Amino acid sequence: MSYRRIVISSGHGKYVPGAVGILDEHKEAxxxxxxxxxxxxxxxxxxxxxxxxVSHSQNENLNRIVDFHNSQTRxxxxxxxxxxxxxTEKPMGTECLYVTQNALxxxxxxxxxxxxxxxxxxxxxxxxxxxxxxxxxxxxxxxxFVDSSADAEIYELAFxxxxxxxxxxxxxxxxxxxxxxxxxxPEAMFQTRGKVSYFGGPEDMGVSSSEGLAFISSIxxxxxxxxxxxxxxxxxxxxxxxxxxxxxxxxWDYDVTSKAMLASGKMALVRAPITxxxxxxxxxxxxxxxxxxxxxxxxxxxxxxxxxxxxDEVEVVYPAK
Numbered sequence: 248m249s250y251r252r253i254v255i256s257s258g259h260g261k262y263v264p265g266a267v268g269i270l271d272e273h274k275e276a277x278x279x280x281x282x283x284x285x286x287x288x289x290x291x292x293x294x295x296x297x298x299x300x301v302s303h304s305q306n307e308n309l310n311r312i313v314d315f316h317n318s319q320t321r322x323x324x325x326x327x328x329x330x331x332x333x334x335t336e337k338p339m340g341t342e343c344l345y346v347t348q349n350a351l352x353x354x355x356x357x358x359x360x361x362x363x364x365x366x367x368x369x370x371x372x373x374x375x376x377x378x379x380x381x382x383x384x385x386x387x388x389x390x391x392f393v394d395s396s397a398d399a400e401i402y403e404l405a406f407x408x409x410x411x412x413x414x415x416x417x418x419x420x421x422x423x424x425x426x427x428x429x430x431x432x433p434e435a436m437f438q439t440r441g442k443v444s445y446f447g448g449p450e451d452m453g454v455s456s457s458e459g460l461a462f463i464s465s466i467x468x469x470x471x472x473x474x475x476x477x478x479x480x481x482x483x484x485x486x487x488x489x490x491x492x493x494x495x496x497x498x499w500d501y502d503v504t505s506k507a508m509l510a511s512g513k514m515a516l517v518r519a520p521i522t523x524x525x526x527x528x529x530x531x532x533x534x535x536x537x538x539x540x541x542x543x544x545x546x547x548x549x550x551x552x553x554x555x556x557x558x559d560e561v562e563v564v565y566p567a568k
Contacts, residue, residue, distance in 0.1 A: 250292060250323045250417055251322055253287060253292055255283060255295070255325040257296075257326075258272065258329075259328075260273065260302050265329065268392075268399075271393070272393050275329055275402075276390075286414035291521050297316075309376045312326070316383070323383060323417070325385070330392045338397035339398050340364045340392070341359040341389060344369075344372045344378065345372070345385075353368060353369040358413060362401070363404075364391055364401055375387060434568070436566065437497065437503060437564070441543070442561075444541050444543075446534070447531070451485070451486065456483060458486070460484045461532050461534075462506035462509050463484065466487075468510055469512065474489050490546050490548050492529065495543055496531055497515075497533070497534070497565075498534065519554065526552055526553065545561070
C-alpha cells in the first residue's frame with residue numbers, strides 16, 4: 248500500500264553523532280531523508296522531514312525526535328539509520344526494524360536489497376525508543392553498514408536508487424509515471440477537475456442549522472439523499488443529508504445543466520486520480536465557493552470510499568455514462 252502522510256527523521260543529530268566508519272551515519276541519514284522527502288512529495292505524499300540540530304545528549308535527542316513525530320498528523324513514522332558492527336571489507340547488508348509493521352519492514356528491506364545489498368530482512372525489535380514511543384505505525388530503516396567497505400561502495404553507487412526504492416514502497420510510483428488523465432468527454436454536459444472537500448450532514452458546522460440546498464427543496468424530491476429524521480436543533484436540508492450516500496456539489500452552469508435536470512436523479516461520475524477509484528454520485532447542491540480554490544464538495548462517505556482527503560484532486564463528469 249502507499250501512505251498519504253509520512254513523517255521521516257534522520258537518526259541521531261547534529262551534536263549527537265551516530266556510528267562513524269567509512270560513512271558517517273547521521274550525515275548520510277540526512278542525505279537519504281532529504282532526497283526521499285523530495286521523491287515522496289513527487290508521488291503526492293504529504294511528507295514532513297526532521298533533523299535534530301539542537302540536542303546535546305542522547306536522551307534529549309531521542310525525546311526530541313519522538314516528540315516531533317507525535318506532534319504531526321500522519322499515517323506512518325519512519326526513522327532512517329545506518330548500521331555498524333566491525334570494520335570489514337565484506338558486504339553486510341540492509342535490514343528494517345519494526346514492532347508492529349512486519350510486512351512493511353520486509354518490503355523496505357527487500358527493496359533496498361535489490362539495489363545490490365545483502366537482504367537481512369525485517370527484524371522485530373521491542374527495545375528501541377523510537378519504535379516504542381511513536382504513536383503511529385513506525386519502521387526504522389538500517390540502510391547499510393557504515394563500517395563495511397563493500398556496503399559503502401554499493402551505497403555511493405546506488406544512493407539515488409536506494410531512495411527511489413524506499414519511495415516506491417512508501418508512496419507508489421512517481422507522478423511522472425502516472426498515466427495521463429483521460430481527455431474531456433465530448434458527450435459530457437459538465438466536467439471539472441481540481442481540489443475537493445466535503446460537506447453536509449449533522450456534523451457539518453460549516454453550514455447553518457437552517458441552510459437548504461440549491462436545487463432540492465424537499466425530502467420527497469430525492470429521499471435517498473437524506474436521513475430518516477431531522478437532526479436535533481436543525482431545520483435545513485443540508486444538515487439532514489445522509490453522509491454515507493454518495494453526493495456531490497459543483498459550480499454547475501444552470502444554463503447547461505438545469506436545476507430540474509440536476510435534481511432528476513441522473514448521476515455524476517466522481518473519479519480520484521490519486522487512487523484510481525471512481526464512483527457514481529448524486530448532484531446535491533451548488534458549490535463550493537470559488538474563493539476556496541476547490542472545484543467540488545462531496546459527501547464524507549464518498550470521500551472515504553474514494554480513499555482521499557480534503558484538497559486531494561477529483562474529476563467530476565456529468566451526466567455519468
